[in-house]
Amino acid sequence: RDSIKAKFMRKGEDVVNMNYRALEVGMNYVRENIKKVDGYTFPPPREPKDVVIMEGNQAVAKGAVVAGCRFFAAYPITPATTVGNYIVEDLIKAGGWLYQAEDEIAAMAMVVGAAHAGVKAMTATSGPGMCLKTEMFTYAGMTETPVVVVDVQRVGPATGMPTKHEQGDLHHAVYAGHGDYPKAVLAPTNVEENFYLTIEAFNLAEKYQMPVFLLTDASLSLRAEAFPTPDVTKIKLESRWVYNPEEDPEGRYIRNGRFLRFALFTEDGITPMGIPGDPNAIHAITGLEHQENSDPRNRPDIRTLQMEKRMRKLEKLLREDAERFYEFDAPFEKADIGVITWGLTASVTKEAIERLRSRGVKVNALYMKLLWPVRKDLVEDFAKRCERVAMPETNWSGQLADILKQETHIRPVTFNIYRGEPMIPSEVEGFIDYLLENPEITEGRLTAADVFGKERVYGLI
Template sequence: MSKANDLIIRVAGEGGEGIVSTGDFVAAACARAGLEVYTFKTFPAEIKGGYAMYQVRVSSERVYNQGDTFDVFCAFNGEAYELNKHLLTPGTAFVYDYPGGDFEPEIPEGVIGYPVPMSQAAKDLGSYRSKNMVAMGALSVLFNINEETLRQVLTNKFKKKGEEILGFNLKAFEKGKELGAAIQKVDNWRVADAVDPKDVIIISGNDAVGMGAILGGLEFYSAYPITPATEIAKFVATHIPKLTGTLVQAEDEIASIAQVLGASYAGRKSMTATSGPGLSLMSELLGMASMGEIPTLVVDVQRGGPSTGLPTKHEQSDLFLAIHGTHGDAPRVVLSVEDVKDCVDMTVDALNLAEEFQCPVILLSDGSLAFSTQTIPAPKPESYTIVTRKRWDGEGKYQRYVMTDDLVSPMADPGTPGGEHIATGLEHGPSGSPSWSADNHEAMHRKRFGKIQGLAENYKPVEIDGDGDADVGIITWGSTIGVAREAIARLRADGYKVKGFYPKLMWPMPVAQYEAFAKTCKKILVPEVNFQGQLSHFIRAETSIRPIPYTVCGGLPFNPAMIVNKVKEVL
């Protein structure tokens, strides 16, 4: 990817200084200008204050991840400088709050420093809170951020608050432009010029899950707020009433999954979203969803664990819990999203699979993807196939768990004449009545597990990135896939024989595809953001492959250079 068309800007400072809104404004303006955008943000778990960072990657070509590091760094305070100064390498541009800020940095050799008195200018304007507007004005001039689209974004944001507030923020923006224009620019960094706008939207991973739920025909949503999943509920709450659906804020995660089971049993397409601690609490009722064959969707936006762990940080460490997190033998489907587009499309798929196979489905996202915003094609509702559950036709004597050819039994909504049946977490026979028979228990296990086994062949289980044989095959999952894509492209450009294998269906595991891929590679490397190498564990358990785990768990995702360097080390 040409650096002339690919720029990474990082803004960092104190939480509450407008770091996140600055990044959001820049990202939205670049998207409106027809460019590709991928963002990454991290912020503290404290209510107020603490270090916050927002990184925007802008390109005229498609981007798959947040990039290695920044080309341009804008520090709002001394803490941000101290935490990032080791990344200031020759050639990077460094915009900092001086004079009038709380620090005077030492500019490393080869780094291009641009002092902008953000704090002082904001105070002179009469409000320190306008500091981020001043910074944004300076950045727009220095790095070619399209002024027209930036003004549109700012106007749309602040006009709802009145002309006075809008005018003040635009005045601060103009002051920042004036300060930026007074600086002699000596680097070549610039955002690519605007292109013809595409039919795209810019949206976060969490909002995209909410959008997918609405597009998938969601009728009932119950949730208990938890970082980093809460924004899904906020999106659904805004839109589900338009479809005459219902959202309930439950008193805890156990209540939320119980309400989802109840609403689904009553005939409504239902879901919830949570993070690792909440999924742990839901494990017993997920077992009941398996036993009762109740369509259920749980979105798990993973965060650093265990226990309360790292509430606002990135991790991919819930795979063990998602696949085996319940007592007894309880089948479920586990999917994992790669990017924001997947968050839309695969939420529709997850609702469909829950309805089609009458089982719990867990859709795994993560903290990085939850808050990342990306440009994606505007979803077209008519392009999605919507599946609803198999319902009883009213003929003959109703048996809720009757053995059918596809092992999926018709459901009867409560109140359906003749459709009365027992719903219980106890093992049961075809009628739903409790049964203690060993033969029946084994038969019902075969039914519940058997109906989802064909998924490994029928649900787009994997994507292969590359043809022929390779010295190293990279298997990875979740948002790490986007990082691997770029790493593989770089390695191929340097003459290395590398290919990728990207599963989206995590369980049931498409074992045949794993085995076939491994036969074309001399070595298998599995990068993932957890300590134990959880996907590597399942690969060893379910296949003959002996992968090389590559794990990090510091609260941040991989970048492409890390995987490039690891492949070279393996070779």
């Protein structure tokens, strides 16, 4: 009745009452004339489960707030816009702030500024926005600023296909910007991991004082899944190291009355940050190379030592934090095929692996969620237990494969789909079957046309 009133009230009370009467007539007719004669009944309700149902972008937003994000710089771009839509109410309730910037560059600059001011800060964008933000990525790297950038990937280049799926931004995230600087790149495989890896992104950014990129994609952004309700009391959170003179009784981080924001003597390259306004931690922030007290310098020795300081953070990350981001499903000591993949393609591959094993195929799998830096030993140890390595990806070139060829001795066979839609399990299954039927193929690049024939150039969709 409420729906009828809302629909017809502007036409007057008589029209509303007429529709009420029509509804009553229909209901009475069913009661009096239609009898149930079939044997079908609804089953009893299942035991309720303690789960939440979220979309991918919603899970990113929730994870950010749980991680302690208190500033989000927004600029609308498909398919990342809804991260801001989802986060805003929770952010305000938590005492945070969302600001819609005038453009992508300003949004990234605001994130860097908020992080300098002492709060956990994030932005979300897609491929074109990544291009515009790149200069500020390098600025965050040079100034050792903890920031989180969510890239909800879509088809490129240029405007591309804004609402379609692709895994085409990995090279950009890993190699974005001029010069070298420490960064980490994470990629969830499902909606639940969107939540937890967003928290991990903040933890890595805060611990290592560097940019961290989280790569999701258009399909994953809209995908809804149920997963166990997170127990936020058990989630470990990291916060940046902020200078406190009481913790520095020997004054190691003060020299000639100046705060050594970029001190060179720490083994892991991590040094305490100073919050603006703290008289004990006054320092300059600039994109120029700098000495320990933050003054700009262009001497060869200072440049060399500061670069080594920054990059030592990645050595610590690989030792202490990398292994948990490698999901191994490798029951065979010597598999016919080892599959390595990432992102949404990993979820698709899991079903394909089940199908293959049910037919007796010996196939191992590695699902990488930390895509940069690379734990070379873990990847190579996995590959040693496989006759050949296969890598399905939804991009033209096989971008993770490129990185592994650069960083390891692995020479995989790639399978590349780039039609703007995710792979389906039967395509991954068909790719592995094709390799088993053609044992002479030990490395190289295959497409849907190679595996399924030129008439199926788009794959099995």
